[in-house]
Amino acid sequence: FADRDGVIWFDGELVPWRDAKVHVLTHTLHYGMGVFEGVRAYHAGENGTSIFRLQEHTDRLFRSAHIMNMKMPWSKDEVNEAQRLVVRENNLNEAYLRPMAFLGSEGMGLRADNLKVHLIVAAWDWPSYMSPEAKEIGIKVRVSSYTRHHVNISMCKAKANGHYINSMLALKEALDCGCEEALLLDAEGYVAEGSGENVFIVRNGVIYTPELTSCLDGITRNTIFQLADECGYKIVEKRISRDEVYVADEAFFTGTAAEVLPIRELDGRQIGPGHRGPITEKLQSLYFAAVRGELPQHREWLAPVSN
Numbered sequence: 001f002a003d004r005d006g007v008i009w010f011d012g013e014l015v016p017w018r019d020a021k022v023h024v025l026t027h028t029l030h031y032g033m034g035v036f037e038g039v040r041a042y043h044a045g046e047n048g049t050s051i052f053r054l055q056e057h058t059d060r061l062f063r064s065a066h067i068m069n070m071k072m073p074w075s076k077d078e079v080n081e082a083q084r085l086v087v088r089e090n091n092l093n094e095a096y097l098r099p100m101a102f103l104g105s106e107g108m109g110l111r112a113d114n115l116k117v118h119l120i121v122a123a124w125d126w127p128s129y130m131s132p133e134a135k136e137i138g139i140k141v142r143v144s145s146y147t148r149h150h151v152n153i154s155m156c157k158a159k160a161n162g163h164y165i166n167s168m169l170a171l172k173e174a175l176d177c178g179c180e181e182a183l184l185l186d187a188e189g190y191v192a193e194g195s196g197e198n199v200f201i202v203r204n205g206v207i208y209t210p211e212l213t214s215c216l217d218g219i220t221r222n223t224i225f226q227l228a229d230e231c232g233y234k235i236v237e238k239r240i241s242r243d244e245v246y247v248a249d250e251a252f253f254t255g256t257a258a259e260v261l262p263i264r265e266l267d268g269r270q271i272g273p274g275h276r277g278p279i280t281e282k283l284q285s286l287y288f289a290a291v292r293g294e295l296p297q298h299r300e301w302l303a304p305v306s307n
């Protein structure tokens with residue numbers, strides 16, 4: 001992955017992909033204190049290639065940095081511009097973008113004073129997280145034996161590098177069991193989220209999703225709230241138990257990488273008819289229309305990369 005052509009924005013410079021390196025004593029590599037985003041750009045009709053909800057991702061990156069006491073060395077406008085630039089400079093029609101702020105190799109202690117905050121923005125072609133069939137038939141999921149972060153152990157509102165140890169353990173366990181994704185419960189045993197997605201269920205025409213207490217404030221989640229509202233669907237944020245998911249009519253994950261992904265089975269129990277349900281299908285198709293610039297009322301969600 002490191003050995004390829006292209007450029008990465010690194011502390012304000014466009015660096016050849018292969019040369020975008022750090023020292024082995026980079027602080028974040030040791031302790032995981034860093035913050036990042038996962039962002040997508042789509043080909044959006046006459047707008048051309050456009051970054052979806054760029055400002056919201058940049059805002060969350062800065063909130064994550066604030067939570068983690070990392071002082072961002074760039075302004076939000078500069079970070080937005082860096083993201084548009086890397087998509088353009090790598091000639092990407094559609095892209096996954098990875099802005100990340102990390103602590104440098106100026107020192108090693110946990111005190112972490114006098115460390116420089118560095119910022120990179122990489123972008124590459126990453127078509128789909130799941131197979132095209134998965135978007136229609138849905139995926140098999142299992143409840144993880146790993147608990148999601150507790151609000152007072154790690155800071156759930158931050159999209160922080162170290163948090164993803166928990167996600168990776170959960171995902172590996174799920175994959176080893178023949179499933180495609182994990183569903184993590186919070187410290188009290190209620191449904192929190194997937195390894196990298198928020199979760200929704202549908203019952204009797206009403207959409208439910210966990211409150212944000214121990215899950216990430218997903219931008220796709222927020223997009224779904226707005227799209228569902230425009231269709232007249234009711235969304236309720238509430239505590240959800242795992243057996244409520246078993247007896248739901250529909251269930252789906254949302255995330256920038258996963259997009260809108262139906263869940264067809266949880267812990268060996270078929271959910272609803274065992275394939276994508278009608279409300280999931282409707283919201284999924286609206287989501288793809290939104291990212292591709294086909295919803296005129298949501299042009300403000302698109303940041304074209306061209307000048």
Ligand code: PMP
Binds near residue numbers: 254256
């Ligand atoms: N939860 C977790 C743990 C995630 O990593 C992600 C992906 N960023 C999400 C939820 C979904 O967030 P978004 O819709 O902003 O990508």
